[in-house]
Every structure is written in structure tokens, then in C-alpha cells.
Amino acid sequence: MPVYRPSEGCIHIDALSCLRNTGITIYNSAEPRRDSLEVSVRTSRPSCQLIERIESILYSVFQVCWLEPEQTAGKVKPFFYTQGQAVLNRSFFPCADTPSVKITYSATIKVPHGLVAVMSASQWHEPSADGEFRFTMDKPIPSYLIALAIGDLESAEIGPRCDILIMPPSFPFGGMENPCLTFVTPCLLAGDHSLVDVLIHEISHSWFGNLVTNADWGEFWLNEGFTMYAQRRITTMIFGHAYMCLEAATGRALLRQHIDTTGEEHPLNKLRVKIEPGVDPDDTYNETPYEKGFCFVSYLAHLVGDQKRFDDFLKAYVEKFKFQSVVAEDMLNFYLGYFPELKQQDVANKPGLEFEHWLNVPGWPRFLPDLSPGDELMKPANDLANLWSSPEVDLEKVKQIDISLWKTYQTVYFLDRLLEKSPLPSGNMVLLEKTYPKVSKTKNSELRLRWTQIIGKQKYTLPIYRALWASSETARKLALSTFQDTKKQLHINVQNYVSKILM
Known part of the structure; x- marks a missing residue:
């Protein structure tokens, strides 16, 4: 039978011998939402022979x-x-x-x-x-x-x-x-390289997340906050500061929407989340670790006051902790050690901006990086959104703002502002579609999403189904028929989520 050897700290099982000599099956079960895998061996026949290796383990997925x-x-x-x-x-x-x-x-x-x-x-x-x-x-x-x-x-x-x-x-x-x-x-x-920021983000994880990793999922912001910062540093170098600020403003709007939806005091709106029994680590996947995490890393850069010195710190941080897993204290202690003048100034305990407050208090970030360099791109989008939200659309002024010259995130920002002002006055949506047919028929998923949200006043599959289900009887019938027609094309998890919405 399986034997535990305290001196070696492991269990020795010869699975192949068990099957050949006794015909028994070794069962393994893993409890969901546990932080480690425990192997339980159950058998009614104590005749497994002890050897020095595991011959094979067979696994199957769902x-x-x-x-x-x-x-x-x-x-x-x-x-x-x-x-x-x-x-x-x-x-x-x-x-x-x-x-x-x-x-x-x-x-x-x-x-x-x-x-x-x-x-x-x-x-x-x-x-x-x-x-x-x-x-x-x-x-x-x-x-x-x-x-x-x-x-x-x-x-x-x-x-x-x-x-x-x-x-x-x-x-x-x-x-x-x-x-x-x-x-x-x-x-x-999308055909226009417009969503390259996602690739920049995933590649930035090579350093923040893959090389230096959060030690547990309650510290998820260490992966995502630093990656968002790296993504936006790279975006600045490639596309310019104004464009980065425009993209960051879009992210800030998503954080505002998330906090407004869940509530300022929701525990998942902390940077450091307590993963308790029954809490799915996937619940930490929301805008907080990304955008609030970005704000905290930006605050640390702000305290330094020199971009090159902070970039050098990031390189030193990765070099120090590469191939390791860390918690916030590891990073912050290294930060204060790298910048002793900040430690001497006791920046960790600055009233209202204490590091402990950043980590453990939910709600809107106390520091927001300056995005005003993006005003040159955001102002025309704001002006255009104001024009389209007016009861009487001034088409002459609309034509003076040529969105065909805009970059994708400028159009995204414009649609976000329209979404905030939705529902639009009667007839404006039809006129908007006639004026910008390339937007309404775009293959860019970020633009299509927002266009659909404006029409239905609601991100991707689930929010759209929620909006349809909460609407009229006709919309509910449309949701049901659409789901039946496209169900086989959806991932099984998405199928299950939509099914719950349509119950």
C-alpha cells in the first residue's frame, strides 16, 4: 500500500504495480478553490507494493x-x-x-x-x-x-x-x-493595428507576472498594475504621450464604471484582496488590480520625480526578484531601499496616501496620474459627443470635426462619452449611423462593443444579454432566439453564464 516516509517527506506509489498485481484503481480528488493540490489515495485492497518511483499518473480534463x-x-x-x-x-x-x-x-x-x-x-x-x-x-x-x-x-x-x-x-x-x-x-x-495595446500588455507580462510573480492571488495587482504601467510606458515611446493619456483615460473610465457598479466599499476594490475559503481567485479579475494598480505604480513614480530613475528601479526590481514570487512588502521594501531619500522622508506614511491605505482600503485611488497631455485628442471627442447629445444636432459643426483622421482610441473615447450621455435624443442614433457608417459597420471589437452598448445601453456577450433580458418582451425573445442560433459557437463557460441570465 502507499507508504509515507517522514525522512523523505513524500508518498511512494507504484501505480502500475497496483494495477497489474491487484487490479485496483487509485482515486485522486482535488477540492475546488484550494491553494494547493492534495492527493488522496483510497483503496480497499492493501496489497500495493512499495518501490522508489511513480510509474505513471493518468489525468483527464473536462x-x-x-x-x-x-x-x-x-x-x-x-x-x-x-x-x-x-x-x-x-x-x-x-x-x-x-x-x-x-x-x-x-x-x-x-x-x-x-x-x-x-x-x-x-x-x-x-x-x-x-x-x-x-x-x-x-x-x-x-x-x-x-x-x-x-x-x-x-x-x-x-x-x-x-x-x-x-x-x-x-x-x-x-x-x-x-x-x-x-x-x-x-x-x-481588426485590420488596422489599432488593438496592438493588448499585445503590448501581454508581452509586458514577460517581466511583470511571468518573471516576477504575485505570491498569491490576493496580490494580483502586482502582476497587472506593473504590467499596465509597462504597457503605457511602451505606448508612450511608440505612439506619443498624448495617445497614451487618451488610452489611460479610457481605462480610468472603466475603473469608474466598475466602482460605481460594485460600490466604493466593496472588498474586491482593494488592491490587496483577502482570498478566503469560498472566494474564487478569478473574482479578483476586474478593473481594480489593473487601473488602481496602475495608479499606485504611477504614484511611486511620481514620488521619485524622475522617469529615468524610476525606469532603472523597475529594471533593478525585476533583476532582484526574477524567477521568484513576491508580496507587496517585498516590492515596497526594495523600493524604499533603492530610494533611501524617500525612506528618510517617510513617504510610506504620508497622510491619506499611506502605502497601507493603498493596499487595504477599497474605493477610488487617492492619486491619479496627470492625463492632461491627452487633452489635444480628448477635447475634439468631448465636443463631438456634446453635439450629438443635443436635442437639435448642428450638422455643420459636426462636419467640422473629421473623425476619419482619428486614431482608434480617440473614437473609442468619443463613443464612451456618448455612452455616458445615452440614451440620446430621439432620432439622433439613426442620424449618427448615417453620418458614420464606418463606425457602425467596423470590424474593430472595441468600437463594435461601444456602438452596441450605445444602441442597447449596455461589455461583450454577457452585458448585451443582460440588457436585452432586462428590456421589452420583444428584446427577450430576440435574446432567446439569438442564443439558440449561436449557442454552439460559444465557449461552454459563456453558454452557462448566458443560460443563467436567460432563466
Whole structure:
């Protein structure tokens, strides 16, 4: 039978011997929403022999990992993928499923003819003739970053350093920063490079999240707040300060909407969230760790007062904690050690802006970075939104503002302002659509989303279904018929969520 050896601190099981010699089955169960995987062995026949290795462990995953052909772009072959964040990889393979533990791994994947396997690995070996793919990740990563995808995949060379996997249309996330293989939604293929900020964000996770990782999901802001800051630093270098401020203003509006919806005092509106029994770590996935986290990192940069010195700190922080998992105190203590003059000024206890307040008090951030350099892009959008929200639209003034010259986020900002003012006066929506047909028929998902929200006064599938269900009987019938017609194209999680809305 399985034997625990205190001197070695592990359980020795010869699963193959158990099956061959006794015919018994070894059962493993993992409790949901636990921070680690505990293996329980149950058997009624105590005849397992003790040896020095585990011969094999067989795992299986659930339906959520499998997409039917109808859920793919080609609609011919099925697709398989894993999504580990936050604590889902415990159902994929045996692991300490917590970001505080980092591991290296190797994998051998065998797939049917005509399918291709890819993984979040630093080394991909050439596949064998019988469909066997081998992968190696020689850098320690947390379990949630181990990812696998199998499908009818085609590839194109776009650069030497970054592999990007365009997921099927039913992939229910914007992107996932799996190391060496970023998963992204096909919605990014807008045709105009306008949503490149998502790629910048996921690549920025290479340093913040993948290399230096939050030690638990209550510290999720350490991953996302620093990544948002890095994303916007890169955006500034590529597109200019004004454009970065415009994009950041869009993010700030999303944070305002989130806090207004959930309430200032909601515990998930803290940077440091207490993950208690029964709390799903995925609940921390909201605008707070991203945008409030960005505000805190921006405040730390503001205290330094010199962009180059703060950039140098970020590099030193990553170098100090690379391949490690950290909590806020690790970062803040290193920050104060790196800038001793700030420690001497006791900035950690500045009234109203105490570091402890930032971490543990919910609500709107006490410091907001200056976005006024974006006014040159935001003012025309604000003016245009005011014109369209008037009972009598002055078309001559509207024509003086040419949105065909705008960058995507300027149009996004304009639509956000319209959404705030919705519902628009009677007839304005029809006139708006006739005036800007390229906006109403755009393939850009961010623009389509906001256009649909203005029409229906409500983000993507779930909010639109909520809006329809809360509307008229005709709208409810439309929601039901649309769901029935498109159900097979949706990810199973999305199917379940929509079903609950339409109950």
C-alpha cells in the first residue's frame, strides 16, 4: 500500500504495480478553490507494493477544454486548449497550483494526424512522423502559466522572439500571457493595428507576472498594475504621450464604471484582496488590480520625480526578484531601499496616501496620474459627443470635426462619452449611423462593443444579454432566439453564464 516516509517527506506509489498485481484503481480528488493540490489515495485492497518511483499518473480534463469544429474559425476540425489562470491547472496535471511555487517542466504530446500541438515552452522539438511533439521549459514558472493548445494550426513568421497563438472565435478572454506563446483573441485582428495595446500588455507580462510573480492571488495587482504601467510606458515611446493619456483615460473610465457598479466599499476594490475559503481567485479579475494598480505604480513614480530613475528601479526590481514570487512588502521594501531619500522622508506614511491605505482600503485611488497631455485628442471627442447629445444636432459643426483622421482610441473615447450621455435624443442614433457608417459597420471589437452598448445601453456577450433580458418582451425573445442560433459557437463557460441570465 502507499507508504509515507517522514525522512523523505513524500508518498511512494507504484501505480502500475497496483494495477497489474491487484487490479485496483487509485482515486485522486482535488477540492475546488484550494491553494494547493492534495492527493488522496483510497483503496480497499492493501496489497500495493512499495518501490522508489511513480510509474505513471493518468489525468483527464473536462469538456471546457474542448471546442467542437463549429467553435473554430475553420469549422472542420476540433480544437483543444488549456487555461491555467488562476487555479485551473490542477485539473490538467498534478501540481502545487499556487503562484508562490515555480517549476520547470518538459512534456511529450501525441496528437492525431493533421493536428499540431504547441505549448508555453522555451524549446520546441521537431515533431515525429507519428504526431509526437516534445517541449521543454527550462526557466521556473508558476503552474498557471503552463499551457497547451492542439488544433489545425497554420503559422507565419513575423519576428524572432515572440510566438502568438490566435485562438478560435469562442476563446472567452482578450489574451493570456503564457510564456513563449501568448494566447490572444481573434478580435485583435481588426485590420488596422489599432488593438496592438493588448499585445503590448501581454508581452509586458514577460517581466511583470511571468518573471516576477504575485505570491498569491490576493496580490494580483502586482502582476497587472506593473504590467499596465509597462504597457503605457511602451505606448508612450511608440505612439506619443498624448495617445497614451487618451488610452489611460479610457481605462480610468472603466475603473469608474466598475466602482460605481460594485460600490466604493466593496472588498474586491482593494488592491490587496483577502482570498478566503469560498472566494474564487478569478473574482479578483476586474478593473481594480489593473487601473488602481496602475495608479499606485504611477504614484511611486511620481514620488521619485524622475522617469529615468524610476525606469532603472523597475529594471533593478525585476533583476532582484526574477524567477521568484513576491508580496507587496517585498516590492515596497526594495523600493524604499533603492530610494533611501524617500525612506528618510517617510513617504510610506504620508497622510491619506499611506502605502497601507493603498493596499487595504477599497474605493477610488487617492492619486491619479496627470492625463492632461491627452487633452489635444480628448477635447475634439468631448465636443463631438456634446453635439450629438443635443436635442437639435448642428450638422455643420459636426462636419467640422473629421473623425476619419482619428486614431482608434480617440473614437473609442468619443463613443464612451456618448455612452455616458445615452440614451440620446430621439432620432439622433439613426442620424449618427448615417453620418458614420464606418463606425457602425467596423470590424474593430472595441468600437463594435461601444456602438452596441450605445444602441442597447449596455461589455461583450454577457452585458448585451443582460440588457436585452432586462428590456421589452420583444428584446427577450430576440435574446432567446439569438442564443439558440449561436449557442454552439460559444465557449461552454459563456453558454452557462448566458443560460443563467436567460432563466
